[in-house]
Amino acid sequence: MSEAELYVLRARLNGGIRNKATRGELRRGLPVGFVWGYADGEVRFHPDEAVRTTIASVFSRFAETGSARRVWLWFRSEGLRLPLQMHQGWEIRWVEASYTAIHHVLSNPVYAGAYAYGKTRHETMLDASGDASDRCCTV
Numbered sequence: 001m002s003e004a005e006l007y008v009l010r011a012r013l014n015g016g017i018r019n020k021a022t023r024g025e026l027r028r029g030l031p032v033g034f035v036w037g038y039a040d041g042e043v044r045f046h047p048d049e050a051v052r053t054t055i056a057s058v059f060s061r062f063a064e065t066g067s068a069r070r071v072w073l074w075f076r077s078e079g080l081r082l083p084l085q086m087h088q089g090w091e092i093r094w095v096e097a098s099y100t101a102i103h104h105v106l107s108n109p110v111y112a113g114a115y116a117y118g119k120t121r122h123e124t125m126l127d128a129s130g131d132a133s134d135r136c137c138t139v
Contacts (some may be wrong), residue, residue, distance in 0.1 A: 031108050032085045032092070043110075051083045051092060056083075058105050068106050072099045 020026040027036060030043060033055040037044045045052055057080075061071040061104045075082070075097035082105075095101075105111065124132050 029087065031105070031110050032083045034110060046092075048083075048092065054080070054083055055105065056113070057100060059111070062106055068103045069099060071106075072097060072102045075102065 005036045012038040015028065030036065033046050033051055034043050035046055036042065045069050058071055058075075061074055062068065065071060065074070080097060084089045084101075085091075086093075126132055
């Protein structure tokens, strides 16, 4: 296949993914605390009550303190652990809370009930000599 054909094929595949995301039918990984339901696009809370309670405590502590760092320090002082699920369907592991993990829970749009796709984009820039450099930016 020529380079042009590969480019067109990849563009069509990306277009199909974007169209599916626009309709809300694209199934990507969900954050810990959520599982896919049986119906198309249905998202449910995790069946494990300990997981749901821990995620809820992150948000309740944030509402009280107003700071992700303070939530993290509270988790550390209480010796609480956060649930971690690397891929959908994998076993839940309980790990020591880190600031990054707390921040990701607080800033993930799925926890707010929003469907989000395409929050970042990649751009390839050419300098005067024709050398390419990739750039990633959040939209």
